[in-house]
Amino acid sequence: MGNAERPLSRRGFLLTAGAGAGAGAAASGASLRKLAMEGPHPGDPGAGPQRWVMVIDLARCDGCGECTRACSAMHLVPTGQEWIKVYSMAHDPLTRPYFFPRPCMQCDNPPCVHVCPVGASYKREDGVVLIDQDRCIGCRFCLAACPYSARYFNWSEPAHSDWELGQAYSVETNIPHRRGVAEKCVFCPALTSQGQLPACASACPQGAIFFGDEHEDAVTNAFGETFRLGELLTAGAAHRHLEELGTEPRVWYLPPRTLSVRPEEG
Amino acid sequence: MAACFRVILVLGLALARPVPAHAHAQGFRVAVSRHGFESMVNYELKVEAGHQVTLDFSYADDDLEDDNPHEIRVQGFGLSLPSIVVSRSQPTASLTFTPPATGTLRILCVVPCLGMENLSGALRVIRPRSTGRAAQLNLELISKEGGAVLAQVQLTDEAGRPLADEPVMLMRRTVLGGDLVLGSPLTVADGTAAAKFYALEPGTVEVVAYYAGGGGYASAEVRQVISAVGVSMDHRPSGLAAPTAPPVFALALIIVVGGVWIAYAFVVMQVVRIGRESRKESDP
């Protein structure tokens, strides 16, 4: 190796080193660059100034399932999916079970958003977690990551009505539905942006589902009963489901009124 | 259909209470279509407490090819009212009840149909007209710092003399149509009362002050609107939930992965060198 080679080798090495660095940065650069091109998701008009929160009064819930029916009707939810699902919950074998409606918790520390590889699941400033089904690749990582089992996947092409197919796709309604993507409860942005309660809250014949704006410190139910959010949560000793997981859900639960069964006398 | 009518009739009788001599019936016609509850302004009807209300619903979706039935429910105060169904085959139906107190009842359609989200409204139940001397309410909304708003009200009689020790209800309209009671303070000696609330987001806030009357005075109500500036808040998702990664992620990736690929580049260069050397060898 003569002198003539050495400058070539150093320069050559630096050139390839630069190319290598560029190649290495390209992987992360891709996601940094795309933000410049990142636009709003289809049908997403952006978040309003509100920050939505839901309070479910377990003392009032009687497990009728009207919330599920109304939600499924409003969003034409495909068969087999229940975006708000009513479970019969129990603390332990000795206490009586109570009914537990479980919508998407729209967590403030959402595991589903963290793991989405393409940013199809995203958190909006008004607190709602939406899914861009134009972008979703169907990897189902979000289904695995959600500790509340609140997410669903279209394993086959859902049945469509002509009306549904005629709608323009919007992340706020998830209509028209399509195969191979994930979907879930979205706190009905199409309704709340018009000043109405979500379908489940409206339909509850017990008025068990309250919904409102955290900034206004007020939540309302189907009967128009309006409470101060802070007072309702404190006085009612509200809790959040699986709080210890640190997901910071935006759905609060007021405790069920009575869990124990009085024994018969004699 | 006959069964429905019978049910309504029975309920109507059940709800009938001995009514004061000056009782009056309130009747409203509501046309129901996929565009909403027509003849309801701002999706609202005002009715007076303690007096019978009759709502006559009619079906107004005749321009559609298929039948688009609606099932109307009036909810609130634990009244357990029956559902009202209007459709092409049953174009009219009515509901009679007496709201027992002031507040808000919800009226909505629960059948999934083309215009489900349009069919939701409120029945505002207000105190009835009462006789007595007129009272005057003045409401002032004062912005404070940190997004706080002070609602200050003064109750006077016709001549301007303050009325003390009277309850005044202060309510604000919320974004979803409910009325949040801010407080029911008693007026003090100079006839004023106040309540504080927070308007954290920019926009107009409507506050209602309501005096129920009694003790010889008629009821009074006043509304006031304030344009709240709001408090600047940043709720953009950050960290792991952000659309773009925090710099530390990108940095770690570039350093680790970039380093490896630089080493690969070095190796590939060795291979290229090997090839170049052999060519040199073959050309003496």
Next chain:
Amino acid sequence: MNRSDPRPHLASHTDSTAETQLLRPVLHWNPGMLVPILILGSIVLVGAYAYFLQLRDGLSVTGMRDTVSWGLYITNFVFFIGISHVGALLSSILRLTGAGWRHPITRMAEAITFSALLFGALMPLVDLGRPERALNLLLHGRIQSPILWDIVSITTYLAGSTLFLYLPLIPDLALLRDRSQQLPGWRRWIYRVLSIGWSGSASQHARLERAMGVMAVLILPIAIMVHTVVSWIFAMTLRPGWNSTIFGPYFVAGALASGAAAVVIAMAVFRRIYHLERWITVEHFRKMAALVLVLDLVYLYFNLSEYATTAYKMELSEKALLLELFRGPLAPLFWFTQVFGLIVPALLLVLPPLLPALRRRWILCSVMASALIVIQAWLKRFIIVVPVLEHPNLPVHDPASVVGIYQPTWVEWSITAGAIAGFVLVYYLFSRFFPIVSVWETEKAERAEVPEGQALRPRLSPAGEVAS
């Protein structure tokens, strides 16, 4: 290229039968070869047809549903990526520790890595609900997501393995270029191009050694990173059963064990079908058996750590899962992987030096142990992926009502079989295109009086007779 030039790598060549024998599978094709190709090929075609059905009808043709949303495809993914660690193990760790006996088997190992990575990377794509949007991973990729870490690390590992497979192949490619007169022109062209004019000069060797040294140091942390990142697909979620801190080393240990076992099987198979008894000796099996034993025991230790600690506590969120594994419907599968998949192979590997009856059958014991370990690896991955999803953390009144049921359909089994057949097919075709035992390294070890490690085959005299 002037072929009359003396080539250093052939100058002191004493044993032409080694070269002839090692190159025979590459140079001579017989019709018997078509049998494995046709069988494997048809399995691959069945798998491809099953995937076509999945593309046409959607993922509902599989057994996955909303509760168990990952199944055989992700199992296969983790399995293949695990097997692929053998290349790093043999080429890197054994090289850095100066184990000279590795030479005949390094290329086998690297080829397993290459083939396994190809099919491992394919599996998540097969699992996608919208594969036509896979480009979104590059256009809109979020590097906070473990899947992106997977993509970056697997790509990096694949590139590194390809380099590490190619580098020691160069001198053998040169050999093939010079010895392959009877082969069709296109193959000779490939050998010529890929051998980039290798002539065996000292400076070329120096460069090669330098490059291989760099790769050897590099490939090991990359391999560890790859499987750690794959394990974090599970460990970065909050599901009981996956929410464990030891998943990184747990998976890496399993990968190394299964990879080493896979290469033992490959050693035995190639030794038989290509008559490589001279170069892959009983000593090789003894050494590999020791390695597999150590790795198997390490993996058993990690299994114990994972299951014994959770079982001792029986935390409510994990209770249903653990009871199903220990006593429920999946108990036979679970105990098979622990007893027959880890303990029995350890016995099969540790007893031969102690029992004369088994000592004669050392190779058979090693291969049986390795086969059990490889089967266990696949079943264990299934146990890690599916039961956790079957038992979501829902403290409901009637737990049986929310337990998921997963029954893989023929589509999933076909694609799994197709992937495994494809992996074996690619591996087999590799062994037919390139010598599966590195010729020049073997000859170098033969020639050297003081080898860098121990030459484990009997040395031959120039006349080709076996010396004592």
